[in-house]
Amino acid sequence: MMHKGLKGVVATETRISHIDGEKGQLIYRGYDAKVLAGKCTFEEVAYLLWYGHLPDKDELLWLNEELRKNRFLSEEMKTIITLLPRSMDVMSVLRTAISAESGYGEYHFPPTISQAIKLTAIIPTIIAFRKRALEGVEDVSPRSDLAHVENYLYMLTGEVPQYAHAKALESYMILTLEHGMNASTFSARVTASTESDIVSAVTSAIGTMKGPLHGGAPSGVIELLDDISSAKNAEKVIREKLTRGEKLMGFGHRVYKTHDPRAVALKTKIKELGGQDDWLDLAMEVENIAITLLEKFKPGRALYTNVEFYAAAIMKAIDLEPELFTPTFTASRVVGWTAHILEQAEDNTIYRPESRYVGEIF
Template sequence: MEVQKGLKGIVAAETMISHVDGEIGQLIYRGYEIRELTKSYSFEEVAYLLWFGYLPDPEQLSELKTEMKRNRKLPKNMVDIIDLLPPSMDLMSVIRTAISSEGGNFEYEWEPKISQAIRLTSLVPTIIAYRKRQIEGRLFVQPRDDLDHAANYLYMLSGSNPIVAHVEALETYMILTLEHGMNASTFSARVTVSTESDMVSGVTSAIGTMKGPLHGGAPSGVIELLNEIALVGDAEKVIREKLLHGEKLMGFGHRVYKTRDPRAIALKTKLQELVGEDKWFDLAMEVEEIAIRVLSVLKPGRSLYTNVEFYAAAIMKAINMDTDLFTPTFTASRMVGWTAHILEQSENNSIFRPQSKYIGALK
């Protein structure tokens, strides 16, 4: 029996949710190119597309926004649980624990429902903001009904009205990270619900998987690079020295995309619209241009381009978001993809039951 470690190259499911083509640098949600979606649609509209299979009309969009706003408030038992967690517990573990407790509040029995997906997605930003401000010794900022998903998230974190350019950049990033095929956390969610377990259990499995640094790791290396370049004031000098010393240039290259990362292109397009709005956006644009030029000379033929984490780091710097919020924010957006896959799994379910090959001793 041939073993494919990590199930690499094994097709385990058919999906209509998204398509990732690393060879040509393509990401599609429900038939739409990702750059078309980030250019023309909001977070809520693209979430609707992934959950329902089509883009909403104005009335459907209004209904979704109303339902998401109605589900932002944390239930008392969830607040009590978060309050009891030790201050040393990382945010991803807090999210996992808080979401797990949600299973006792609503009827989440098999089969999963879109209303459950909407509720779970709506709760995560509030969980993050509540815990972040709690750890910092600041009062919790209640969600606002007049703000959409991304803007409200920034408002709850900071306690002040978010800058429009920051909202637009964060919303674009969140749309780009809603979904990305059969990655480790999505597979984890589908495996769990394939046993006819509930949506909360599937999402909890996915959060636990996302927590691992090989999957949901923060772009701290990119932020360090941008900080160093800002301090030195010479991007080419910093980049050239790192490459000549054999260091990896963080934010360049991707294990899936063999050409330009379509998510990075979409983020860059958005930031080009915001040139002059924030110094970190401007610096990122400058660094990318210089880095690709230097890489083409020092590492010819490698086709190393910026990945989504490069521009994500610029956004996190611009909105003053600590690195410990990166993976939780990634999780807040990916909730949509996880729940869409859970719903799809339930429509034509077959339990995942791979085999293993015994290589131990025989006594």
């Protein structure tokens, strides 16, 4: 039996994550991702995915130091990024720059966690350097006294971010570190299965993430929030959209048949930060009104907010340009990719599915 797109085909075993769409669960190494996002830092959860356990105090200090010392771009790398065409999108720049990274270190098979840390550390710097170069302003060097996500926002703007913005983005990035055998993760594992290096595998993953069917930005949700602009307009705008038969962006998910656990966790974090940002507060009010109306217009469908809904609200709150949404997603997912690349190398078998010929024979 053919399974188009390999849907439903189990191709490997993993200890990294588990998704239960019926129960609305996302598990990282045995831990509920919602719980991790509520009490852990980006660095702690990255350590968990790479090493299989949460770090103790000394292990966390070590990882923080490794990430901080690997944030800096070489002058050669800066030159490469600067010389790329201005019309090149950020994901293509990221793919090219990461590919070039193979020339600045020992990246032979098998992959190592040190290599995974290096790639994770430099991706935010590449994004920020490119953004500021296009704007014609001076690049902002990484700060060693700032945490990973906080430093990313600092490099983008040149200002230490508001606490609420940094914590909201950190929660989002924790919840998008890993999500099973998705297209980009599969791409990374296929490349690693040939015993190619970790840079090549991550480059493959970035190229896959670039596709709009996988790493598409939540721009539709931004448009919805812009249309509403104020809680007093929410019911009118949403009712009109549903009456016209329009899809309500940010609601429903292909995998999760109940609440998306990532959206639940982001909402919880935003509640903790309540009153610190108008866009985050608006998102929570819109969600309540939309779910009530969706039940009336589409009874029994159980359409709840997905991670893109609150991701869009966070991106809007921190004033992140739409072209940086997918690169920011990539800056988190690289941790999951590299965890899978490491796992693939531990018990490697090259991926070699078959195809069915349906052409003519003469």
